[in-house]
Amino acid sequence: xxxxxxxxxxxxxxxxxxxxxxxxxxxxxxIDYETLLTAQPKPGIEQTxxxxxxxxxxxxxxxxxVTQLWQxxxxxxxxxxxxxxxxxxxxxxTKEIYPPNADAHAEIKEALGLASKTHRRxxxxxxxxxxxxxxxxxxxxxxxxxxxxxxKNYEVVHVDIGEGDKNQDLMKQYHVPMDKGIPAIAVLxxxxxxxxxxxxxxxxxxxxxxSPETLLAFLNQWKPDSEARTIK
Numbered sequence: 001x002x003x004x005x006x007x008x009x010x011x012x013x014x015x016x017x018x019x020x021x022x023x024x025x026x027x028x029x030x031i032d033y034e035t036l037l038t039a040q041p042k043p044g045i046e047q048t049x050x051x052x053x054x055x056x057x058x059x060x061x062x063x064x065x066v067t068q069l070w071q072x073x074x075x076x077x078x079x080x081x082x083x084x085x086x087x088x089x090x091x092x093x094t095k096e097i098y099p100p101n102a103d104a105h106a107e108i109k110e111a112l113g114l115a116s117k118t119h120r121r122x123x124x125x126x127x128x129x130x131x132x133x134x135x136x137x138x139x140x141x142x143x144x145x146x147x148x149x150x151x152k153n154y155e156v157v158h159v160d161i162g163e164g165d166k167n168q169d170l171m172k173q174y175h176v177p178m179d180k181g182i183p184a185i186a187v188l189x190x191x192x193x194x195x196x197x198x199x200x201x202x203x204x205x206x207x208x209x210x211s212p213e214t215l216l217a218f219l220n221q222w223k224p225d226s227e228a229r230t231i232k
Contacts, residue, residue, distance in 0.1 A: 008083035030055040044072040063091040088208035098160035111155035115190035122188040131209035178231035181205035
C-alpha cells in the first residue's frame with residue numbers, strides 16, 4: 001500500500017479521512033478553480049497552487065487556497081503532499097500590495113494632501129507581503145459592495161512592516177501595537193489627526209474570518225460624514 005500524502009492545515013496536519021470530512025461538511029454545490037502557479041522545482045516533481053471558489057448549499061461563497069506537490073512514479077503522477085487554508089468568506093489577493101521599495105512616509109504625506117482637497121480620510125493598512133490575511137483584506141476592499149465606499153471616502157496607504165523591522169516608527173506614531181498582529185488599521189483625519197487605531201486589539205489580524213458586512217460597517221463608521229470623531 002502506498003503511503004498517504006502529507007496534508008497540512010492551519011495549526012498542523014490532518015489525515016486523508018479528516019480532510020475528506022472537511023470538504024464533505026462544506027456541502028458544496030459548485031466549484032470554480034483559479035490556478036495561481038504551476039511549476040517544476042525539480043525533475044519528477046510538480047507544484048500547483050490554486051484557489052477554489054466554493055458555492056455551498058446555503059448559496060454563500062467560500063474560498064480555499066491549496067498548494068499541492070505531485071511526484072511522477074512508474075504508474076503515473078501521485079499526490080505526495082498538500083497544504084490548504086481554512087475556508088474563508090474572503091478570497092486571497094494575488095498581487096503585490098506591499099512593494100519593498102515603497103516610501104510609506106512620503107505616501108502618507110501625499111495621501112493627506114489629497115484627502116484635504118477631496119474631503120476624505122486616510123486609511124492606513126499595516127501589513128506585509130508574506131501575510132496571508134493582509135492579502136485577504138486587500139481583496140475584500142475591492143469587492144463590489146466595499147470598493148465604492150472606500151473610493152468615495154478614503155485615501156488608502158499600505159504600510160509595509162517587513163519582517164517586523166520596517167516602519168516601526170509609524171506603528172508607534174499611530175498607536176498600532178506590533179504584538180497584536182497584522183493586518184492592522186489606523187484612520188486619519190485629512191489634517192493628520194488620529195481618529196482610530198487598533199491599540200490593544202487585533203480586530204483585523206484574522207481577516208479571513210471577517211464577513212464583508214463587518215468590514216462595510218467599519219468603513220461606514222469611520223467615513224467623513226459619520227458621527228465617529230474620537231480615537232478608539
